[in-house]
Amino acid sequence: MKKYYQPEIETASREDIIKIQNEKIVKQVQHVYDCVPYYRNLMDQKGVRPEDIRSIEDIKKLPFLTKDDLRDSYPHGLLGTDLKNCVRIHSTSGTTGKRVVAFYTQKDVDMWEECCARAIVAAGGTDEDICQVCYGYGLFTGGFGLHGGSHKVGCLTLPMSSGNTDRQIQFMMDMGATILCCTPSYAAYIGESLAERGYKPEDNKLKAGIFGAEPWTEEMRRSIEKSLGIKAYDIYGLTEISGPGVAYECQAQKGMHINEDHFYVEVINPETGEVLPEGEKGELVFTSLDKEGFPLLRYRTKDICILSRDKCPCGRTHVRMTKPLGRSDDMMVIRGVNVFPSQIETVLLNAGYTPNYQIVVDRVNNTDTFDVFIEFPKEMFSDKISEMQKREQDLKTAMKSMLGISPKIHLMAPKTIQRSEGKAVRVVDKRKLHE
């Protein structure tokens, strides 16, 4: 079985990767300076000239790009080539509702699909596999990314797109799909649906799943693996940088290898912008080393991660990132621990709760208090105290394992958590009142 899609690059020595990055960054910065007036302005303001960038080390001198820049330059301000050279756009509304539109040349699409192909091969995929893609096809990058990767590997591709679970299951069973690509929550749902229809995990031919586009936990991974009888792999990406496949998991299932020959990664202190050493938790920053249509330099993702260069048993040499641990713009420090509302949300969603919650932080006698109010879902209610206590305990355990500290949990009736303009108020930090 083929272990790597592009072995020479996936297992290249550190020196070789740096050499590739050095060559690409010099060209890319010159190209962006010449072709993207928006970024040229940012560089001029910072007093950086393209010739100041002589190796990847010099990347620190470049200005950051943020989501605000993407919004301000919408729609064509960060385009890196003539529109006539572009063959596709993808778009995302993003989590904050601001639309991002990214442009792709054919070379960009090929590179992106190769990244997805690496992910599929890393999950054990070969040209003998039948790959069922149930990410949405359309402006969203999920469907087309894995679809293209599946073609490149030579899998028989089932372009299912999202939804219609009956049809998904029918094709999965009749065509004998061996690899499933979708969001982790949909994978969990398919697992439940198969069980409801009387199928056992061994009744399907699936061997692996490639799941991404939303946060999920290790508990969820184990439960999906059990319900579908597969190994479940994480995949990471963002439309701004290309789409899924910026990073992907290998058989070791210990973090995602970042495709460093295409994407240069930095981890920074979100407050100061200072680049942090390997192993420290901070905001992920990506630079597209060879994108043509939408060549973003030092794009701040707001995803908080940790990088590791520890040797991976799979033989790949590219750096690994953890799952995003949170978002930089909503980080709180409680009793000295970094806590992100998104972590709490992940726990709730994985445990079948609604994402209606409120975090209340206060300071009493110089100690932080940490309360989480959670709307208890109707479907989980039982008249048996033992079952209710078990649900509460499971939730407490999951919170502790995700956050590292234990909040006081308050179970509330549905629709009782305060909302402003229809959206729940997620964080009430009363400590600020005392300052």
Place this chain on the structure above:
Amino acid sequence: MAITQLSAFLENTPGTLCSAVEVITEAGVNIRALSVAETKSFGILRIIVSDIEKTKEALGQYTIIKETPVVVVKMNDQAGSLKMILDVLKKADVNIEYVYAFTAAIHGSAYVVFRVDDVEGAEKILGQNGIKTLSDDDMADFL
């Protein structure tokens, strides 16, 4: 057979039980039996009422309501009758999740509510031992 019990989720904040009872009463519904189970962080109200639909409508606006069939037995006014019932259920391996009792002034009798997983089975066993269980229709006679 069986009686329909309603259970409601109670937040552990002061006055939730009081307001729940108030809501039911204001809807013109009589509470025939009531029991509360609670932990440090929440409570479960279990009630048998004169009008299930009205209660669901009124209280359902505020919290989660669930219907559960329970076994209700009229107790004979003699020593050891509860023990006799429990023995019958134990012999048949019926697992009792919880139990509570109520009296009906007009009838001058005591009633015991059993929450079991297999309601039908429990009622059958009780019936075979000459113990009568009540239905929603029987409950309609209570005031």
